[in-house]
Amino acid sequence: MSLRPLQDRILVERVQETEKTKGGIIIPDTAKEKPAEGKVVASGNGRVGEDGKLIPMDLKVGDTILFSKYGGTEVKIDGTDYLIMRQDDVLGVIE
Amino acid sequence: MSLRPLQDRILVERVQETEKTKGGIIIPDTAKEKPAEGKVVASGNGRVGEDGKLIPMDLKVGDTILFSKYGGTEVKIDGTDYLIMRQDDVLGVIE
Amino acid sequence: MSLRPLQDRILVERVQETEKTKGGIIIPDTAKEKPAEGKVVASGNGRVGEDGKLIPMDLKVGDTILFSKYGGTEVKIDGTDYLIMRQDDVLGVIE
Amino acid sequence: MSLRPLQDRILVERVQETEKTKGGIIIPDTAKEKPAEGKVVASGNGRVGEDGKLIPMDLKVGDTILFSKYGGTEVKIDGTDYLIMRQDDVLGVIE
C-alpha cells in the first residue's frame, strides 16, 4: 500500500533524531524556525502553472532533504510515520 | 439523482472509521492537521486558467484519496453523506 | 422586468425549504458551512481574463445548483426573492 | 460641466427611493449587503490588463444598474448627487 502525492507534493520519511546527530547537520536550539531532515519516498509530477503547462519537480525519490519543521501534514502508512508537504517547504537537498 | 461538481471540485464519499483502521493509513492523534480518507464519486472538468485554457484534473472517479480534514462542504444525497471539495484540498491518492 | 447579471454572476431563485426535503439532497445540521439549493434564472456572459479573452460560463439558465449559503446578495424582482452570486460560489449542478 | 471616469469606473446617478418602490426591484430589509439602483451617466473606456490590452466595458451610458450599496465614492456635480464606482461593484443591468 502506498500514497501518490498530488501536484508538487512529496511524501517524506522523517530522519530519526539519533541519526540526525550522526549526520553533519545540527540545528541550533536558538534557531527561530528549526528545519528538520527527511527522505523523499514518493513525489507528485509537479505543479501546473496558470498557462496549463506542468512545472516539473526539483526533487526525486531518494533525496535526503532539509525542510521547514512547521510544514507538512503527518500521516502513518503501514505503521511508519510520514509527512506530506509541498516542494516549496523544502529548503535544500543534502548531498 | 446526482451532483456534478463545478470546475476543480470533486464529490467525495468519506471512508468509514471502521474501514480506515482496516487500511494501512492511520492518522496519529498528535497530528496538527489530521487528514481523512475518502473516495472520489464525481469530478468537475478542471479549473480554467487566466488565459482561458482548461487545466484538467489529476484525479478521476474511483480514486481513493487522502484529504485535509478541514476542507470541503458536507452534503447528503439520497441518504448518503458526501463532501464537496477542491482538488487542492487533496493531499494524495492511495494505491 | 428582468436583471442581466454582469460577467461571471448569476441570478438564482432559491428552492423552497418544502421542496428541498422532497428532493434527495439534505444538508446535515452539523455542517460547518451549509450549502443551499437554487435554480439559475439569468446568467452573465462570463469573466474576462487578464489577456482580455472571455472565459465562458460553466452554468446555463435552468440549471439546479448547490451553492454556498453565505454567498450572494439578496434582491426582490416583481415580488420574487432572488440571489445574485458569482459562479465561484456554486459548488455543483444537481442532475 | 462633466466628469469622465478613468479606466473601469462609471459615474452613477442613484435612483430616488420613491422611484425604487414604483419599480419591480425591492431590496429586503433583512439582506446582509443591500444593493441599490442607479443609472450610468458616464463611463471610462475600460481597464488595461497586465499585457497592456484594453478590456472594454460591459456597461454603457444609459444602463440602469443594481450595485453594491457600500461601493462607490459620493460626489455632487452642478447640484446633482452622483457616485463614482468600478464596474466590478455593479451586480447587473435592469432591463
Next chain:
Amino acid sequence: MSLRPLQDRILVERVQETEKTKGGIIIPDTAKEKPAEGKVVASGNGRVGEDGKLIPMDLKVGDTILFSKYGGTEVKIDGTDYLIMRQDDVLGVIE
C-alpha cells in the same frame, strides 16, 4: 526646479477650497471617502506590466482631476504645495 514622477505617478496641484465652491463639483460632508479636486502638473510615462511592456497613462499634464482624498504624498516645491499620487488614486477627469 521640477519633479518628474516615476512610472504611473502624477504630480498634482490641489485646487483651493475657494475655487472649489465656484466650480460645479461639491463633495457632501456625509461622504464616507471625500474626493478632492486638483490639476496634473507633471506625469510619469506609465506603469511597466509583467511582460515588460509600458502601459501608457490615461491622464496628461493640464487635466483637472477628482482624486481620492487619502491618496498621495504631500510635497512643497518652490513654495507651492503638491501631491504625488498613482494614477489609480484618480477617480476621473473634470471636463
Next chain:
Amino acid sequence: MSLRPLQDRILVERVQETEKTKGGIIIPDTAKEKPAEGKVVASGNGRVGEDGKLIPMDLKVGDTILFSKYGGTEVKIDGTDYLIMRQDDVLGVIE
C-alpha cells in the same frame, strides 16, 4: 569598496537637512508620510518579470530623487550613510 544592489534596488545617499532647505523642495510638517531627498549612487539592473524578461530601471546613477521616508534599509559604507531601497519606493526625480 562598493555595494552593487540586486534587481530593482538602488543605493541612495540621503541629502543633508541643511542642503534640503537650500533646495526648492520642502516637506510640510503636517504631511502624513514625509518624503525625503537623496542621490542614486548605485543601481541594480532591474526586476525580472514572471516571463523571465528583464524590466530595466527608470532611474540611473546620479539622479536626485524624492523617496518615501519609511522605505529602505540603512547601511554605512566607508564611513558614509546610505539607504538601500527598491525603485518602487521612489516617488520622482528632481530636475
Next chain:
Amino acid sequence: MSLRPLQDRILVERVQETEKTKGGIIIPDTAKEKPAEGKVVASGNGRVGEDGKLIPMDLKVGDTILFSKYGGTEVKIDGTDYLIMRQDDVLGVIE
C-alpha cells in the same frame, strides 16, 4: 557533506562580527531593520516562473552579500553555522 539549496535559495556563511568591523560596511545601531554580511557558499538554479521557464540567479557562489537580518533559516553543517535564504532577502553584493 554539503547542502544544495532548492530554486532561488542560497546557503550563506555569516561574516563574523570581528571581520565586519574590519570591512568598510558598518550597520548603525539606530537602523530599523539591520542588514548583515555573509558569503554565498551554495546556490540553487533559480526560480521557475508561472510559464515554466527558469529565472536564473543574480548571485553566484563566492559573492559577499548584504542581507536582511531577519531573513533565512539557521542550520549547522559539519560544525559551521549557515543560513538558508531566498535571493529576494539579499540587498546587494559587496565588491
